[in-house]
Amino acid sequence: MVVVGFHSHWLNGIDYIGQNGSKEFDIHLKLSPYHIIKSDSSFLVVFQDYSGYKLPLAIAIVLSGQYEDDLDNCEDIVYTGQGGNNLLGNRRQVKDQVMERGNLALKNCIQQNTPVRVVRGHKSADSYVGKVYTYDGLYKVVKYWAEKGVSGFTVFKFQLKRVVGQPVLTTNQVLNARGQIPKSIAEIRGLVCEDISGGQENIPIPATNLVDDPPVAPSGKLLTLIFYANCTLLSSSNPTQLAFASLSSKPPKALELLDVLALCFTYCKSLQVAGSVKIPQNATGCDCKDRCTNPKSCSCARLNGSDFPYVHRDGGRLVAPMGVVFECGPNCGCGPDCVNRTSQKGMRYRLEVFRTPKKGWGVRSWDHIPSGAPICEYIGKLMKTDDVDTAYENDYIFDIDCLQTMKGLDGRERRLRDVCIPTCLDKSDDHRSDDGPEFCIDAGSTGNIARFINHSCQPNLFVQCVLSSHHDIKLARVVLFAADNIPPLKELNYDYGYALDSVMGPDGKARQLLCYCGAADCRKRLF
Ligand SMILES: C[S@@+](CC[C@H](N)C(=O)[O-])C[C@H]1O[C@@H](n2cnc3c(N)ncnc32)[C@H](O)[C@@H]1O
Numbered sequence: 001m002v003v004v005g006f007h008s009h010w011l012n013g014i015d016y017i018g019q020n021g022s023k024e025f026d027i028h029l030k031l032s033p034y035h036i037i038k039s040d041s042s043f044l045v046v047f048q049d050y051s052g053y054k055l056p057l058a059i060a061i062v063l064s065g066q067y068e069d070d071l072d073n074c075e076d077i078v079y080t081g082q083g084g085n086n087l088l089g090n091r092r093q094v095k096d097q098v099m100e101r102g103n104l105a106l107k108n109c110i111q112q113n114t115p116v117r118v119v120r121g122h123k124s125a126d127s128y129v130g131k132v133y134t135y136d137g138l139y140k141v142v143k144y145w146a147e148k149g150v151s152g153f154t155v156f157k158f159q160l161k162r163v164v165g166q167p168v169l170t171t172n173q174v175l176n177a178r179g180q181i182p183k184s185i186a187e188i189r190g191l192v193c194e195d196i197s198g199g200q201e202n203i204p205i206p207a208t209n210l211v212d213d214p215p216v217a218p219s220g221k222l223l224t225l226i227f228y229a230n231c232t233l234l235s236s237s238n239p240t241q242l243a244f245a246s247l248s249s250k251p252p253k254a255l256e257l258l259d260v261l262a263l264c265f266t267y268c269k270s271l272q273v274a275g276s277v278k279i280p281q282n283a284t285g286c287d288c289k290d291r292c293t294n295p296k297s298c299s300c301a302r303l304n305g306s307d308f309p310y311v312h313r314d315g316g317r318l319v320a321p322m323g324v325v326f327e328c329g330p331n332c333g334c335g336p337d338c339v340n341r342t343s344q345k346g347m348r349y350r351l352e353v354f355r356t357p358k359k360g361w362g363v364r365s366w367d368h369i370p371s372g373a374p375i376c377e378y379i380g381k382l383m384k385t386d387d388v389d390t391a392y393e394n395d396y397i398f399d400i401d402c403l404q405t406m407k408g409l410d411g412r413e414r415r416l417r418d419v420c421i422p423t424c425l426d427k428s429d430d431h432r433s434d435d436g437p438e439f440c441i442d443a444g445s446t447g448n449i450a451r452f453i454n455h456s457c458q459p460n461l462f463v464q465c466v467l468s469s470h471h472d473i474k475l476a477r478v479v480l481f482a483a484d485n486i487p488p489l490k491e492l493n494y495d496y497g498y499a500l501d502s503v504m505g506p507d508g509k510a511r512q513l514l515c516y517c518g519a520a521d522c523r524k525r526l527f
Pocket residue numbers: 258262358359360361362395396451452453454455456513514515516517526
């Protein structure tokens with residue numbers, strides 16, 4: 001914070017303009033030209049002249065849990081003045097505090113009605129200093145008093161109240177995010193289903209709902225649904241029956257078409273192929289043994305531009321998004337541990353399906369995910385796009401459109417910069433006619449965790465076409481990879497890639513769907 005000019009003291013929690021205003025002024029200006037110190041109706045005035053103010057004047061405090069007498073209720077703080085503690089990190093007071101420097105500066109804020117910036121420190125094992133800091137807005141110092149502290153010495157207390165009209169305080173979420181990764185099923189708040197995969201995945205996928213009251217659950221075959229209408233607990237292996245049972249009773253406000261689809265779905269971890277789709281014969285594989293290591297001799301590596309697309313770190317990470325990734329397949333000599341089978345190795349991270357306020361269900365991870373790590377394949381019914389039932393809206397159709405992924409849409413996710421298009425993809429393979437792609441994956445009635453992953457205009461995952469058993473790009477596997485290092489409990493999302501007005505409803509008219517991804521550069525509509 002000192003380096004970026006947000007706070008100008010290494011040790012003091014109170015940052016202030018000193019008695020010697022000009023000296024401090026120079027330092028402050030150099031580090032931080034935008035000290036907001038005066039409150040008026042818009043409460044933002046950039047201070048340029050200290051005349052008329054009684055110095056010292058506090059401009060910021062850091063709440064780092066260093067003082068034993070601090071009390072932090074987020075919007076309302078009782079902050080202990082500075083001095084008198086032993087600086088050994090055990091927070092003990094060893095002598096009386098004096099009304100000078102930072103303490104006097106906070107006192108002067110009361111008289112002059114000037115707000116201070118509040119920064120909170122949160123414990124974080126991920127940070128090398130053991131803390132992350134959040135800027136939590138402007139607070140007014142409303143009163144101060146002296147009292148005997150916990151250790152029997154005089155301490156000054158300053159009560160601060162958050163100035164109204166600022167964005168909602170999210171500091172609680174930081175604390176929660178750090179502290180709330182459950183260690184067992186019993187610790188999961190809002191649990192509505194222990195494992196939506198019903199034991200199919202190697203790691204259970206719990207579903208939580210802290211949004212609806214009473215909560216509903218996404219349905220899998222072995223789902224137990226808390227049925228709120230008459231407060232009985234229903235259990236069924238027939239999700240469709242369950243969905244309609246819940247609908248025919250008293251549905252909650254939020255239960256809409258999307259929820260009906262979500263309720264009717266059956267979890268499945270491998271693609272189901274429609275009768276009209278002919279899967280090509282297995283491609284010839286490489287001659288490597290055990291694990292592919294030599295990109296010069298491995299024929300699969302050659303398809304990827306004479307190198308392996310993955311590095312071994314963290315169990316296999318994709319080096320960069322590619323047009324198509326050629327993985328080893330059934331006819332290859334290598335075994336299941338080969339790095340060039342990275343996307344075939346099943347779920348790696350503890351994922352949770354959770355209810356979002358505006359987007360239906362979403363997915364987040366309890367684990368840190370490193371960039372380039374595979375998250376999951378998009379699983380559902382592999383079918384011809386022409387065979388999709390257009391009589392109803394289905395929000396779980398994924399068009400297998402690798403050329404779009406490679407070329408990017410409106411400049412998004414463009415892949416051609418440093419990636420060669422494989423030679424097997426010549427003009428005759430350009431399956432993207434004017435009518436769109438020939439095949440799609442429908443996860444409306446059956447699918448895996450991928451069907452719950454929402455769209456974002458600033459995504460942390462990307463779509464990667466992968467070929468392993470055959471080399472027909474029209475039927476490529478669709479795999480989601482981490483585009484970034486993703487901290488625990490952050491929602492996972494990818495760019496659905498729709499062009500506006502490209503999605504037609506059952507009535508033949510273009511559908512419009514508002515986007516609630518919350519990204520700074522959100523396009524406001526998914527389609
Ligand atoms: C593949 S599903 C994703 C999972 C879905 N949220 C659910 O509850 O099952 C796609 C649908 O989720 C919703 N959705 C996804 N991303 C969204 C976003 N950024 N804003 C609004 N709705 C979104 C839309 O209804 C969309 O048609």
